[in-house]
Amino acid sequence: MPDDAPKKPSRIQLKNRKKILDAALEVFSSHGFRGATLDQIAEAAGLSKPNLLYYFDGKEDIHRTLLNGLLDVWLAPLKEMDPSGDPLEELMGYIHRKLEMSWEMPRESRLFAGEVIQGAPRMEADLQSGLKPLFDAKCDVIRGWADAGLLAPVNPAHLLMSIWAVTQHYADFEAQVGVLTGPAPRAEARAHVDKMFRSLLSP
Amino acid sequence: MPDDAPKKPSRIQLKNRKKILDAALEVFSSHGFRGATLDQIAEAAGLSKPNLLYYFDGKEDIHRTLLNGLLDVWLAPLKEMDPSGDPLEELMGYIHRKLEMSWEMPRESRLFAGEVIQGAPRMEADLQSGLKPLFDAKCDVIRGWADAGLLAPVNPAHLLMSIWAVTQHYADFEAQVGVLTGPAPRAEARAHVDKMFRSLLSP
DNA sequence: CAAAAATTTGACCAGTTGGTAAACGATTGC
DNA sequence: GCAATCGTTTACCAACTGGTCAAATTTTTG
Incomplete structure (x- = not known):
């Protein structure tokens, strides 16, 4: 029992x-x-x-519970990327979903960012077990697309990290973005990000 | 007196x-x-x-002194971007210098990131007085280049923020990068970042 | 060298913080 | 209706933290 x-x-x-x-x-x-x-x-x-x-059970327990639940939400868009779909549109769809998440869930993004910046002391295990396998799998998918000539040749790992960097920047550095751009950078950001990754990825 | x-x-x-x-x-x-x-x-x-x-004078004094001195170092590469140089090479030079800084000065990058993530409570003034004017000036320079057809049409503000996002990501999210990539992602990162921005900016 | 100024230390404190113990109320199942 | 469990609060504490102060020590200066 x-x-x-x-x-x-x-x-x-x-x-x-x-x-x-x-x-x-x-x-x-x-x-x-x-x-x-x-x-x-x-x-x-x-x-x-x-x-x-x-x-x-304590402060740590709350924090850990929060991060644990967050990782699933955070990775959901990446999971949705379909290996059998059109490569460019699958990737651009992922990018736009991720960007949307930064506008809609900035607190989650900042919680995650803060933890990783400090060396992920309470998350290392989750990164290894939750993030790494999915990351590797999707890298393989992207590599397959590129090798088949359906995408410009690109380093899959660094592509994914670039996507995270650019999209999460709007949430994590909101204080800076707010100082530097006007009050409505959302549409501009969308257009810019779209152009940037499309020019990189188009075969 | x-x-x-x-x-x-x-x-x-x-x-x-x-x-x-x-x-x-x-x-x-x-x-x-x-x-x-x-x-x-x-x-x-x-x-x-x-x-x-x-x-x-206290904890805050140390922190403020640190951030204040840091902003100058942090913005130096951007200041060096020469309006009279070759646009694409000036920008790519800036990007590579910024990327190099992320590898060489990750602590500085993380200090800055941590402060901004939490809303820059001890830095708002510095951002307004130190960062904003330089940012606006360089945006004008980039806009001028783009309007003259020397660069692909690009949103200068979001370009600069993308550059920061991608380059600083390697320092700020080092714990994650370490889990996801091998031990020597530096050369790969360099190549990827170069390709990404070159494909975006080439006229 | 001796006085003065600068630097360093040990002892201490008040406020905060994560966490506990036990008593007190509220629900629920029978 | 009532006992047992669940949920909540009050009072409290030990550890930590930013900061002070006067005394001791070192360095500089005349």
Whole structure:
């Protein structure tokens, strides 16, 4: 018999865990792990601090849960890239989906970025087990496309990293983008990114 | 008579301030402002904590001094871009210099990135006064080149941001790059970045 | 060298922070 | 209806952190 009984969570547990994770996303993404305090998260969640710790084992637990759930969301667009589709349009579709995510989920992007910048101390395992295999698989797909002459010859790994760099930049460096461009850079960004990668990838 | 006598710093002051700033760069860049402690910085600098505070007014003072000095270094390559040179080669030269900086000065890059990700709370003024004017000026230069047909038509602001995004990615996301690519991605990165921007910019 | 100035240190402090214990309320299953 | 479980709060603490201060030590200067 398994000694870790799953004990299906009650409605109230589901609701409060969700509230906590949402509050934690807000706070962690704008102050970093160390910069965030349980009091801040508790207040943002509308709960008391000891109440937080009734639902999670501690600050690290909240953070880890958040990052873990995030990785799936974050990689979903890449998973959708279809090896049997039209190469250029599959890649451009991925790029636009990723760019859209940066506008729609900047907190998630910054949480991720902050963690990686600091050496991913609480995420190394997830990167190895979650990100690496998918990354390698998609690199193979892209290499296949390029070898078949359906794309310009390109280094798949560095292509993917460039895509992440450019698209996530709009979320992660929002403070800088805001200072440097007008209030509505979204359409311009879309056009620019489209042109940049299309010119690189067109065979 | 000016009441804030400059009082030229002694050899010992110069040396220790340098040691402190170097230690602070190490610690701040890998733990963020809030995550860094004065004790950590003091230990890395080989000084006692009260001794740190003899040279700087406090944690914020150290951080601000660091960021302030950094912005100049960071923008130097952009300043070097010569409006009267060959457009494509000036831009590609800038790109390669910026990429080189990411490999040579990853701590500086991460310090900057961490600050901007968290909304640049201690840097807004510097961005407005130091970065914005240079950015606008160089955008005008690039626009001029493009209008003259010496470059492919391109959005100057988003071009510059793309350059930053791609080049700094190798420093800021080093932990991720390390997991995903082999141990020597430097030459590959160079080739990829060159190809990407050359294909975008060639008229 | 001796006085003055600069530098360094040890002891200390007040505020913050992650986390705990136990009592108190609310739900739920029977 | 009522006991048992679940959920919440109050009061609290030990560790850490940024910062102070006066004394001690070293360096510079006349």
